[in-house]
Amino acid sequence: xxxxxxxxxxxxxxxxxxxxxxxxxxxxxxxxxxxxxxxxxxxxxxxxxxxxxxxxxxxxxxxxxxxxxxxxxxxxxxxxxxxxxxxxxxxxxxxxxxxxxxxxxxxxxxxxxxxxxxxxxxxxxxxxxxxxxxxxxxxxxxxxxxxxxxxxxxxxxxxxxxxxxxxxxx
Amino acid sequence: xxxxxxxxxxxxxxxxxxxxxxxxxxxxxxxxxxxxxxxxxxxxxxxxxxxxxxxxxxxxxxxxxxxxxxxxxxxxxxxxxxxxxxxxxxxxxxxxxxxxxxxxxxxxxxxxxxxxxxxxxxxxxxxxxxxxxxxxxxxxxxxxxxxxxxxxxxxxxxxxxxxxxxxxxxxxxxxxxxx
Numbered sequence: 001x002x003x004x005x006x007x008x009x010x011x012x013x014x015x016x017x018x019x020x021x022x023x024x025x026x027x028x029x030x031x032x033x034x035x036x037x038x039x040x041x042x043x044x045x046x047x048x049x050x051x052x053x054x055x056x057x058x059x060x061x062x063x064x065x066x067x068x069x070x071x072x073x074x075x076x077x078x079x080x081x082x083x084x085x086x087x088x089x090x091x092x093x094x095x096x097x098x099x100x101x102x103x104x105x106x107x108x109x110x111x112x113x114x115x116x117x118x119x120x121x122x123x124x125x126x127x128x129x130x131x132x133x134x135x136x137x138x139x140x141x142x143x144x145x146x147x148x149x150x151x152x153x154x155x156x157x158x159x160x161x162x163x164x165x166x167x168x169x170x
Numbered sequence: 171x172x173x174x175x176x177x178x179x180x181x182x183x184x185x186x187x188x189x190x191x192x193x194x195x196x197x198x199x200x201x202x203x204x205x206x207x208x209x210x211x212x213x214x215x216x217x218x219x220x221x222x223x224x225x226x227x228x229x230x231x232x233x234x235x236x237x238x239x240x241x242x243x244x245x246x247x248x249x250x251x252x253x254x255x256x257x258x259x260x261x262x263x264x265x266x267x268x269x270x271x272x273x274x275x276x277x278x279x280x281x282x283x284x285x286x287x288x289x290x291x292x293x294x295x296x297x298x299x300x301x302x303x304x305x306x307x308x309x310x311x312x313x314x315x316x317x318x319x320x321x322x323x324x325x326x327x328x329x330x331x332x333x334x335x336x337x338x339x340x341x342x343x344x345x346x347x348x349x
Contacts, residue, residue: 051197061192
């Protein structure tokens with residue numbers, strides 16, 4: 001019985017009808033405990049209006065005859081006529097589902113990329129910290145002993161002093 | 171004559187042949203409309219509209235399909251349209267109840283469906299579930315045929331029917347326990 005409860009819970013949480021259907025076919029149709037939770041044919045008939053109980057009124061056909069009396073059978077459109085003689089096309093009801101699935105996946109990928117970029121972007125404080133460092137410019141045309149030297153120019157923010165430092169490449 | 175032979179006659183201009191079609195399917199169609207709409211007058215009107223539309227569209231009917239399934243598809247869509255219209259214009263639609271048919275003086279007892287149908291039973295089901303249950307229990311439709319009428323996949327129709335059967339069982343058990 002616990003197993004049946006588990007299957008019932010699974011049926012509730014599964015998101016797609018196709019998965020629920022697989023569960024129905026795989027388990028519930030063969031499980032007496034689960035089947036006992038479903039109304040059988042007789043029970044369903046008990047709550048439904050049946051055709052023999054519907055009580056078709058006497059004026060049913062005359063009312064229809066009046067309404068179709070003045071109308072003609074509409075000619076079939078060309079597409080329908082062609083279909084009647086050719087092979088039956090596959091139902092197109094899946095087309096929009098595929099379109100929805102593809103667009104949903106694309107949206108999910110875009111959102112993931114945006115999220116990853118957002119998480120890996122440098123914090124605003126980090127850029128400010130880099131700017132507070134003294135400017136450092138490397139120049140390449142200073143040579144020491146006819147060899148290119150490492151040269152730096154420092155200019156602290158709070159001073160007008162410019163320090164040029166050159167060192168021999170070792 | 172089967173449905174397809176009668177339809178062929180109708181398409182050749184034999185309008186009276188359509189009466190056989192109506193006679194054959196009016197009971198199940200009216201029962202289905204009653205189960206979906208839960209209102210006698212609406213059900214009769216919608217049934218007539220469905221038959222009239224079926225007649226007008228006979229040329230579009232594919233004889234390889236079942237006429238009954240095709241007719242029920244038209245009827246189901248018309249019922250849904252009516253429910254949508256009602257929902258839009260009547261805020262008190264939830265209180266729609268079964269209406270008894272107009273009685274003639276000679277009539278003694280109300281029909282069985284009016285006597286025995288508890289109001290809450292079908293009201294707890296969605297129109298789609300009511301349709302699936304009705305087609306399965308009354309007409310013996312398979313999941314694929316139900317899917318044709320509902321305009322969904324066979325998987326969805328099976329799940330819809332499963333939910334309907336489960337709800338009905340629960341309601342029946344509760345009402346049985348209450349007695």
